[in-house]
Amino acid sequence: MAATIQLDNVSKSFGTADSAVHAVGPVDLTIGSGDFVSLLGPSGCGKSTLMLMIAGLMEPTQGAIRIDGGAVREPRTDIGIMFQDNTLVPWRTVSGNVALQLELRGQDPRAHATRIADLLKSVKLDGFTERYPWELSGGMQQRAAFCQAMVHEPSTVLLDEPLGKLDAMTREGIRSDLQRLWMQRRPTVAFVTHSIEEAVQLSTRVCVMTPRPGRIERDIAIDLPWPRDLAVKRSPAFAAYVGEIQEIFHGYGLI
Numbered sequence: 324m325a326a327t328i329q330l331d332n333v334s335k336s337f338g339t340a341d342s343a344v345h346a347v348g349p350v351d352l353t354i355g356s357g358d359f360v361s362l363l364g365p366s367g368c369g370k371s372t373l374m375l376m377i378a379g380l381m382e383p384t385q386g387a388i389r390i391d392g393g394a395v396r397e398p399r400t401d402i403g404i405m406f407q408d409n410t411l412v413p414w415r416t417v418s419g420n421v422a423l424q425l426e427l428r429g430q431d432p433r434a435h436a437t438r439i440a441d442l443l444k445s446v447k448l449d450g451f452t453e454r455y456p457w458e459l460s461g462g463m464q465q466r467a468a469f470c471q472a473m474v475h476e477p478s479t480v481l482l483d484e485p486l487g488k489l490d491a492m493t494r495e496g497i498r499s500d501l502q503r504l505w506m507q508r509r510p511t512v513a514f515v516t517h518s519i520e521e522a523v524q525l526s527t528r529v530c531v532m533t534p535r536p537g538r539i540e541r542d543i544a545i546d547l548p549w550p551r552d553l554a555v556k557r558s559p560a561f562a563a564y565v566g567e568i569q570e571i572f573h574g575y576g577l578i
Contacts, residue, residue: 325511326391326478328354328377333386334536335372345536347372349386352530352539359505359512361522363568364532365577370515373537374483377513378404390479400428403477403510407484409468411456417443417467418452424471435474442470446500462493466500473504482514486521498524502550519572523564524551531571540571 334348347369354360362370375381377388379398388395390402411420421439422432432439443449446466456464465485472480482501486494502525505512516522522529523545531541545564547555555561 325356325509327356328352328479328511328513329389330373330377331387331389333373333376333383333388335369335376335381336384347376347535347537348383350537350539352542354511354513354528356511357509358527359514359525360528360530361514361516361526362530362532363516363519363522364537365534365572365575366517367535368532369535369537370532371483374481374513374515378402378481401477402479402481403472403475404481405465405468405472405483405485407487409456409464410471411464411468413456416453416455417448417459420456420467421470421474424474428475430475438476439470439474442474443467445504446470446497460493462489462497465489465497469497469501469504473508476508478510480510480512482512484515484517487517494521499550501525506549519565519568520556523547523561523568524556529564529568531568534575534577543567 330350330352333350336343336345338344350373362373364370372381376383377395379395390399412423415423418439421443425432425435440449443452446469448463448466448470451459451463456467459467469485486497489497498521514525526545529543529545530539531543532538533540543564547560
């Protein structure tokens, strides 16, 4: 069952009192069970910092974060995380890297061989299971990293600009894979991105963040049909959402 993420008055500052940098907040945000929420904002607004705090990899300076009512005070093993730089290890094959996620949780990958194979097939990597990361393109590596994040069937998935370094065509293909897998499994997703169109295409809600210190400027529910294919992306409704968000950033003098 998908989890609910709740942030109450969350802020983060770095440095000492005399030279502290206020990076994020205060942020109040609830991501409902099964929601796909994009955190969209300019560079340096604290999107990734917010993601690290949700994951329990960084403590907030103030405020509280809860997942399904339980306070986040340390790194959690019941979530899936994917970063811009993948976490594949070079000495393991694609299937071995995906299996590593299970091994780290004390599970026997052999008992989940079918799940691993099905997941890799779903992102078109079924012919590359015994290849090593250095034998794959950047897009294929990110697909493998996504399978690694999803293989233990997490109720919560945190994606921190996983498509940021990919070319436009590869990025579009992985967006489709990501959309399809979310529709099938419906985990709760928090997704960090700089791309307005990407946020509108993938999300049930887009949270637009201010320049540093990052706060939620606007929380926009995206009411578009699924799947968000080319026909949807060419629709006036899609263009209207993109235009609304562009106007916000134009007001900041960013575009």
